[in-house]
Amino acid sequence: MPLLLTQTIEDVRCAVWRVTEPCDVLAGITGADDAAHATAGLSSPKRVTERLAARALLRMAFPGDYDRIVYDGHGRPMLAHGRAQVSISHTDGYVAVALSDRRIGVDIELRTGKALRLGGRFMDDGELAQVLAADDPETAATAVWSAKETVYKAVGRAAADFRAAVHVGCSTSGLSFPGFVTASGTSLARPCRVYVAADDRFVLTLGLFAV
Secondary structure (H helix, E strand, O other): OOEEEEEEEOOEEEEEEEOOOOHHHHHHHHOHHHHHHHHOOOOOHHHHHHHHHHHHHHHHHOHHHOOOEEEOOOOOEEEOOOOOEEEEEEEOOEEEEEEEOOOEEEEEEEOOOHHHHOHHHHOOHHHHHHHHOOOOHHHHHHHHHHHHHHHHHHHOOOOOOHHHHOEEEOOOOOOOOOOEEEEEOOOOOOOEEEEEEEOOOEEEEEEEOOO
16 A cells, blocks of 8 residues: 655645455554454445445554544544544545544545536536647546536535536646645635645545635
8 A cells, every 4th residue: 555645734744545454454554353343334345345445544644633524414423432523435446534623534546537528517607718728628528527526525515516516716737746726615714725746546535725
């Protein structure tokens, strides 16, 4: 499980790992009791791997803050006894986690070109125009999709209509930490800063509100 990125942005710590280990190895890193708790009732091998990988990453990257993960009534992950807020994201072969004392969201998306092909479904006309004018439209489209995902995670609500509810002012180049885009919408009390990192494999976004 190679650790690809560890970064502190403002007061948020995040990490990305590439998942290469089988479930039994991940369970060994996580610990038998926590692994059993995390995977209870799951039948999908993919979901089992995702649950174990997130916990393994938290234990390895942030051992001082590691705690059992539980879920609230909306499915939002929380540390059972810790004060820190946690956010988790998965995509094929990768897991990302973020920790902070305030509400946060993290999202990781593979660069497949899908976001650009489906841009009209989740971007308004202004966002789509910015993306198409970008130096790298594929990366920009993926960043906008990921930014909207991470804003909803920070807000703590399920996504209803990305096209109408969250608006992203995207950069046309230089999508990397510590640069950020801003996102706002009718469901938000104030804008959310969304930090963006991109490489040739994935786009990672980290969303947080002002203190």
